[in-house]
Amino acid sequence: MRIGFEVVLKADRKAEFNLFPAQQLPGLSLITFAQDPTKDLKVVLMGRIYYQDNLKNHFPEAFQQDLTSDADLILAIFRNYRFKGLEQLEGEFALVIFDPKQQCLLALRDSLGNYPLYWFSDSQTLRVSTNLQSLAKQSPHSSINQDFLASFLMFPYAYTELTIKKTAFNGIQRLLPGTLLEFYPNGNTNKIWSWDWLQHIQPIENIALPEAGSQFTHIFRQGIVERSKYGKIASHLSGGMDSSSVVCIARDRPSPKKLTTLSLVYKIRSLVGETDYIQMVLDQGGMIDSHYLDGDAAGDFQWFKEQIPEHDEPYPGLFHLAMEKVLVDLASELGISTIFTGGGSELITEGNRYHLADLISRGSWSKALQTARQWSQAKNQSLWSILYQLGIEPLLPLVLREGIPTAMRNGYGSWPKLGSFDIPPWVLPDFAKNYGMRDKAAAIVRQLSQYPIEQSFNLLGLRASVGNWASWYLAAPLGIHISEPFLDRRLITYCLSLPRELREVPGVPKPLLQEAMKGILPEPIRTRKYKRNFNEVYWKGLSRNLSYLEEMVHQSAIDELGIFDKSRLIEVMREHAIGIGDVRSGSRISSSLALIAWFDRMTNDR
Template sequence: MCGLFGSVGFQPERDRIDRISHRGPDGTGWQEFSSAAGPVALGHRRLAIIDVSDAGLQPMADVSGRFNLVFNGEIYNYIELREELRAKGYVFRSDSDSEVLLTAYQEWGEKCLDRFLGMFAFLIWDARDQRLFAARDRFGIKPLYFVANPRGIAFASEIKQLLGLQGAGNRMNLARVRDFLASGISDHTRETLFEGVMQVQAGCCVTIDASRPLQGACEPRRWYNIPAHSTLDISEAEAADRFRQLLTDSVRMHLRSDVPIGSCLSGGLDSSAIVCLMSDMLAEEGEGARVNTVSACYAEKSVDEKPFMEAVVAKTGANPHYIFPRAEEVFKRAADITWHQDEPFGSTSIFAQWCVFEEAKKAGIKVMLDGQGADEQLAGYHSSYVYYMSDLIRRRDYVTLLRTMVERDRIHGVSFVEQFKRFIGPVLPPQLRTFLLRQRQVLVNHDWMGSDALRPLQNQPGALEVASQVNGLPPITDIASLCVVLTFASNLQMLLHWEDRNSMAHSIEARVPFLDHRLVEFNLALGNAHKIVRADTKRVLRRAMRHTLPESVRERRDKLGFSTPEEVWFRGPLKGMILDGVEATLKRYPDLLEPKGTRALVSDMLEGRRSVDFTLWRIVNMGIWGEKFNVIM
């Protein structure tokens, strides 16, 4: 895990790699080359994880000096690939996965990407042919941004490295700002919230020809095709056995490290499964080591998951680290977190995650495994029930529908009235659904986004629709298609963005075993019956982890993650700061939001006339982001 920078044409500026020194405190490198398109620069900040010796420093060149690499990430199957390449006659000078990646590119060219099991964003400069090759992993675990215009092309690990280049100023991208404010979704297209700054999307790569003057274009192409979904027809037992095999192998691969390793533990199914499997593997190897876990806890019982965490710790003998994020710290940290995130973030749960990585650093843990990705592949969010129940209606399976409603009322605490409201919308004709949603926004949300700036965008598709359209994904019609869109173009990329920045801000490598592509492809191919069955979410995971997870965790049906008690905080100790934050945003951007509607919405939430949701924090954080990066409309 590291940070990189590369440019062609632009005047080389070494400070652009130094802006992200937090990503790589263990080494730095910078090299310049010449080309027909102008100067070429490669920069790197190193976080040493595999082969911590100086042999792993970058930029890294092959023996001939033709190929030069800067790389952020891990290739988990580097040992197996190294042996395959040795059999072909290659000699290695280090034990690093970086050298394996570079050698694999020498041998197989772009096709090497298909062989990698891991997370990566990298640049390779071919000095002989004067070409720069850039690639990003299948699911966008590691970031890769770019700016392209006739003056030059530049790539970077974080947006802040590109700001100030021609074509990358401090003006907001209003369409993506609208998506974020309305739905809390970002990273769902190749655009960022900064006008002119793009990202190489998940599973994409690009080749820049520097043997001639640049044309200013940078058009990444997809190297990893979206896998088929809902094509496997197998029994529950078969699905569970295969799932367990794939997840176990993934966790084993993700444990490859030359530095201390631990895990985030929320007490939910996903992180608990990883901790339990890690513990089993250490026991099998007879090392006598205990898994270090870090967890966020709260006094508010509505979001506190400590009993579930303690059940996992008791079963595994883990070495737990508990932290208690405090309300008064939210605004003290907000500006720093926003600077590291580069863009506004969706809720104070990102603050809780920040605190978890901060504690991990204090404990001397340099690699942390986390459970990101399972919810998207396996329909773990309760919002998925809209599609599940609508499908039951289409199939006229009213018996299962009624049983589901009864179980959800009893287990999830969702009343019959609320369930009718939630699942009836998707089966209405599209025009009627759109009309009702607009009326609801005006009547319930006070038309707070009805400003002159945002009104022209109101008729545009919603963020999930945009994600499907621009990324060539299927329209969302059922659980299977929802999982594909969530995995490749909305929730997951956004969560990975937040985790990458929070972990790297503390010089920690975050790993996500649920995103082994073999496991993802299997999960997406599974039919809906392996994901949601009445009140059961993530059905295949629950069955696969029988006898591994504590039963209290395996059988829990709520959904929290690294949640914070926002409603209690916002109506209590943070109320004044929230009001001040909203006013600061309205003052900074008087034309962005409709002031009267915004204040009415905020008042309704803070005074208890409606429940608090993430909208409050999005409005506040928009102003913090604007101030931190001096963003203009």
């Protein structure tokens, strides 16, 4: 069951608001609707609005009446302050307003697109919805957009949503995060405003690490308190510094209610020790109701015991479905309204080290060598490997990055070692050529090579943080919202405004977070240098489910799109299941399998 909304604006300039399901579940507050019948002003919202006390200070006239929902608040703000008020909204949301004054629709997503919005116009009828496939079923021109699928296969980083206007269906567009747009029935649009991270990330000078850490804690705590105002709260606890930081701050929030923790525990060798770190947090005491789940039973690629949820576009992280689903299902059983996770910490609490490339670009070779030497010692890697990966390679055009053999193969990589921007060898040549896969790779490289390169990679991290698949397709249908406090807009802008030296110290993971969590986190977690990865979970899952995955590829009707050489894909799947190929190369397999799974799920529904 999907939840969301669709708003229809016809040629007569009458707006029709449809919420689905039509009968909302008791206590479900993810979707709220408000209207002013005297002016025909209407608002629908999916998600949450935070920092409402600040809004009250800025827009007092909007608070001179009883407000029973976030949609009521938005209606009052817009009625009194119009666009100026909407630009000040903070939260995790997507909203649509019918403006009777201009007889148009207004749509807005928060700056990290925590909920989606799509739209199309046909025959003087405009439709805006949180559900892409619902629109596709109503559009006469909604064939699968193969150019989008090519972009999906060539974007080499983890993400939920490609931040481009085109979608998986021709004729239907995406509203980009942080964009306020006017819509008219004939399809004309007018951009009123859009969020620009660079306008808000302004360098903070002359600040020491203790002061920066104290301010971080204050903003972080404030963001968690804001997110705790909506029902019963749970937080994922894995034993790592990120999730443990969220739990410790949320546990100590001013509330009489216990914090529920949700933890996956493992018996596999690489992760069995993580339970000890989970216990360290729980042993600190406080108002916590802890719950454990068997992580070994929720392996990767475990798609076949029950149907994959309907989802609008292919998702490269689909192989994690079972792990995400068991956590959400338990939260639902416990009556949870909001789940916190530790996602996003890497982006804001530690640097990306690509200032090495900026040093070289400026000709500061001596400083670049000195910095690379410090990192090589801290990482126990060769000086050349650090200097090339972080300093030289980001400055190279695609043809030099990929090497002569790849260039001679027209951008095709060679299994088992695929470059980030190589075309996978199981993609058919006609598809790669017709949809410009090599050109798409070159465009990404050019984007990342823009000076300053450190900033370009920070912006990439922000784009890759848009959306939350588990929130959209697993949690929301159960009336649950998933929130990532590290991705609070205030915290992001503060951290990325700090001097690099406070977030980037050779040999010290996440130095800013370590400083901020002094006296809050258990010391073994706060000063922990390494957290075990989930590679064993991935390979065990691939190996255990290989026969099912092969059958899925064999039986899929995706042949009609002419994308994959199925025999070659199955061949590399078999090799990867026994450990051939690195994690980066394996991610290209995972994306291809996710595309097939999405196509089959979507075509079966239609």
